[in-house]
Amino acid sequence: MDQLSLYDKILQLKAPWKTINVALNELNGQITVEVRCDSLCLQCPKCGAPSKRYDTRKRQWRHLDTCQFQTLIEADVPRVSCDIHGCITVSVPWAENSSRYTQLFENQVLSWASETSILALTRQLNLSWNAIDGILKRGVTRGLKRQKTFSCQHLFVDETCIAKPREFITILSNHKGQVLAIENGRSANSLLKCFARIPVQYINKMKSISMDLSQAYTRAVEKRFGPRAKNLIAYDHFHITKMLNEALSHVRKMELRKVPNIDQLHHYKTRFAWLKNELNRSDETEAELDIQKEYLKDTATVWYFKEQFRMIWQGVKRIGVKTIWTNWIKLAKETGIKPLISVVDTIERRLIGILNAMKYNVSNGRAEAINNNIKALARQSRGYRNKERYKTAIMFHFGKLDMRLTTK
Numbered sequence: 001m002d003q004l005s006l007y008d009k010i011l012q013l014k015a016p017w018k019t020i021n022v023a024l025n026e027l028n029g030q031i032t033v034e035v036r037c038d039s040l041c042l043q044c045p046k047c048g049a050p051s052k053r054y055d056t057r058k059r060q061w062r063h064l065d066t067c068q069f070q071t072l073i074e075a076d077v078p079r080v081s082c083d084i085h086g087c088i089t090v091s092v093p094w095a096e097n098s099s100r101y102t103q104l105f106e107n108q109v110l111s112w113a114s115e116t117s118i119l120a121l122t123r124q125l126n127l128s129w130n131a132i133d134g135i136l137k138r139g140v141t142r143g144l145k146r147q148k149t150f151s152c153q154h155l156f157v158d159e160t161c162i163a164k165p166r167e168f169i170t171i172l173s174n175h176k177g178q179v180l181a182i183e184n185g186r187s188a189n190s191l192l193k194c195f196a197r198i199p200v201q202y203i204n205k206m207k208s209i210s211m212d213l214s215q216a217y218t219r220a221v222e223k224r225f226g227p228r229a230k231n232l233i234a235y236d237h238f239h240i241t242k243m244l245n246e247a248l249s250h251v252r253k254m255e256l257r258k259v260p261n262i263d264q265l266h267h268y269k270t271r272f273a274w275l276k277n278e279l280n281r282s283d284e285t286e287a288e289l290d291i292q293k294e295y296l297k298d299t300a301t302v303w304y305f306k307e308q309f310r311m312i313w314q315g316v317k318r319i320g321v322k323t324i325w326t327n328w329i330k331l332a333k334e335t336g337i338k339p340l341i342s343v344v345d346t347i348e349r350r351l352i353g354i355l356n357a358m359k360y361n362v363s364n365g366r367a368e369a370i371n372n373n374i375k376a377l378a379r380q381s382r383g384y385r386n387k388e389r390y391k392t393a394i395m396f397h398f399g400k401l402d403m404r405l406t407t408k
Helices: 003-010 103-113 118-125 129-146 188-196 215-231 237-256 261-268 271-275 283-292 297-314 321-334 338-349 351-360 365-380 387-398
Strands: 017-025 030-037 041-043 050-066 069-082 086-089 154-162 167-174 179-184 208-211 233-235
Touching: 003 017, 041 069, 050 103, 103 118, 103 129, 118 129, 129 387, 154 365, 167 188, 167 365, 167 387, 179 188, 179 387, 188 215, 208 215, 208 351, 215 233, 215 351, 233 237, 233 351, 237 297, 237 338, 237 351, 297 321, 297 338, 321 338, 321 351, 338 351, 365 387
Parallel strands: 030 069, 154 208, 208 233
Antiparallel strands: 017 030, 041 050, 050 069, 069 086, 154 167, 167 179
């Protein structure tokens, strides 16, 4: 087999395309493969109608390396004169119309990009950031077009930001850890746009959507699903626990001001012990806090209700759980401790969403895990200043899309 036939096989060329020359430039470390189209009558790439050849334009594509040599493909690509679409460039079988890289080369970049950083790719393949971003963007676009089914039984919404400038994006994901949609901002409109990206027949099958206590996201669900929203919204218990811990710390600080100065330092040393649940305390810590309760009575009361909150949420009982919550709310309000009552009022307003979270056993843990991976991705890439590039990277790594090019 001669070298021209060899490259016909490598590039999978079929008539009217064929290799006419292979040139090696050892000084530049490059191999240039010249390809030609011999047919005078071709098809319009838009409508497929037989069209006469009009002229040619020289183009060049980068291909997979041949041994240690960078390989380039050159061709005088014909333009045809179509009666409907006018003068238009025909498609080549080895690359997409908008790309300067062959399908096989782009597939290699997509494969490597999933395993290493963009910075490493630029050095290894001698490509610019813009070139790699273009390949990733085309891959994500292909993947989104091919996505026919969506798993929407349990959805999760969270936001993340670009460090400089501090701009937020809303991320909608599912229970399989797949990012389904990304939109700019963290408003109600941002989440509504995320919903709009998912076909109606799938989004309407949703049983729950887990979120933090964001009023904007709550309004978005209510606007999109109407009366059905109250059965879908599930509030994340970690965010409510955080509010209770903050109330506990606030009450403790207020009570410490009443403790004699000589004893304050000793009490300060127990700051983190109060935030622990009862199961995570040592016997020594437990004995120490029993003494503290004599001085910090309100702190001890808030801690008790925080622990009751945890045990109710983790309880296996489903029947009568609403009554248990109602009693907890009533007793907490009777304490008269304002920071605790403020949190309890929030819990009372969001009680249906809390019951939904318990019913489906969902939390924003999956969304937070994706968020942490996204932040790790940003650190690995030394940050993203371009928001659109950041969104492309998120969908590339966490969208679970089929992005590979198939040979024509």
